[in-house]
Amino acid sequence: MKAVLGLEDGNFFVGEGFGAEGTSTGELVFTTQMTGYMEALTDPSYAGQLLMFTYPLIGNYGVDFHNFQNPLVHARGCITREVCTSPKHSPSLTSFFEEHGLHGISGIDTRMLTIKTRLHGTLKSALIVGDDDGEQAVQMARGMPDISALDLIETVTCKESYRVPGRGKRIAILDLGVKKNIVVSLRRRDADVYIFPYSATKEEIDACRPQALFISNGPGDPKRATAAIKTVRSYLGEIPIYGICMGNQILALALGGETYKLKFGHRGSNQPVRGPEGPISITTQNHGYVVDGESLPEGCVVTYRNVNDNTLEGFADPYQNIFCVQFHPEAHGGPQDLEKSIFDKIYRSIPDA
Structure with missing residues (x-):
């Protein structure tokens, strides 16, 4: 089946389509992970993006729904x-792609496209499956809005609050696109988890009498999550607050800090970070925005940095019981170097009721 990928810079690439016929537009990003393609494709943080795999072969172990x-x-x-x-x-x-109306293209020189993305940054792109009209694909790419203008969190957050019961401490999650394994990691410690839409108010969350607030990962520009920022700000100094990925960025913004967009982001399961004690850990990451460490207010301490580019990968405010990381310690897919230490630290730092 014919297919073509068009970029906003005027280039297009013809390949072999798979899945359903149709079109998709999105920001072209790449991930360096060698396995875990279903975990990546079902990660809500990839909403609004066309996902390119640098590893040359995917699909070799089929679709395992358990990993979604x-x-x-x-x-x-x-x-x-x-x-x-x-x-x-x-x-x-x-x-699976055909059954669910999804679009894919193979036969593309992904090495060349990855180098292009690293040199020029992420590009608006369009994928047409069932046709190879490159000029049409380019025009579609140029016509799509910038990802920072899209309300992507609204498309992935839960519509109503729900509970994943446990016998332990009560943790409220603001769902900006939460990955299943974040909840699994908290439940592994017997947490009583309440999950709320990202726009939930303090009054709505207080109904579950939370002992801690947790801000999840999510897609797009964190500055668009104004409701979540307002809610987080209302809890500062009241109960412990934790965050992963976009949750790290939301906490920084709630404290008065700033975020900015990376040239091509960090996406993959081989991203090295250096912690406070010095050892390097390999982590799974998926983000296009990061916190400006210099903008954080007094009292905040940088806890992790990316070894490749020295960007901020985590910070804490011990006086307000805030702890957050930019990477994904729950992994899936990817290494779990820090799953135990970080989630144990989070759970143990929550005061008993």
């Missing part, structure tokens, strides 16, 4: 050098 981080695929399209159409386990990625 959300019931839906949130990446707007999949770009790969080669896709396996006949894996040992079924269903195949190609048949």
Whole structure:
């Protein structure tokens, strides 16, 4: 089946389509992970993006629904050098894409496109499956709005609050696009988890009598999450607050700090971070925005930095019992170097009721 990927800079690339015929537009991003393609495709933080895999083959172990981080695929399209159409386990990625109306393209020189993205930054892009009209794809890419102008969190947050019961401490999660394994990691410590839409007010959250507030990952520009920032600000100094990925950024903004967009982001399961004691840990990451460490108010302490570019990967405010990280300690997919230490630290630092 014909397919073409068009970029806003005027370039287009013809390949072999898989999945359903149709079109998708999104910001072109790449991930360096070698496995865990379903975890990536179902990560709500990829909403609004066309996801390119640098590893040259995906689909080789089929689709394992147990690994989904959300019931839906949130990446707007999949770009790969080669896709396996006949894996040992079924269903195949190609048949899954076709059944669910998703769009993919293979036969693309992903190495070249990755280098291009690293040099020029993320680009608006369009994927057409079922046709190879490159000029049309380019025009579609140029016509899409910038990702910072999109309210992507609204498309991935839960519509109503719900509970994942446990016998331990009560933790309220603001769902900006929470990954399943964040909840799993908290439940592994027997936390009583209440999950709220990202726009929930303090009054609504207080109904569950939370002992801590947790801000999840999510897609797009964190500055658009004004409701979440307001809610987090209302809890400062009242109960412990924790965050992962966008949660790290929301906490910084609530404290009066600033965020900015990276040239091409950190996405993959081999991102090195250096912690406060010095050892380097390998982490899973998926973000295009980071916190400006210099903008954090007095009292905040930088706890982790990215080894590759020295950007901020975590901070804490011990006086207000705030702790957050930019990477994903819960992984899935990827290494779990810091899953135990970080989630244990979070849970143990919550005072008993």
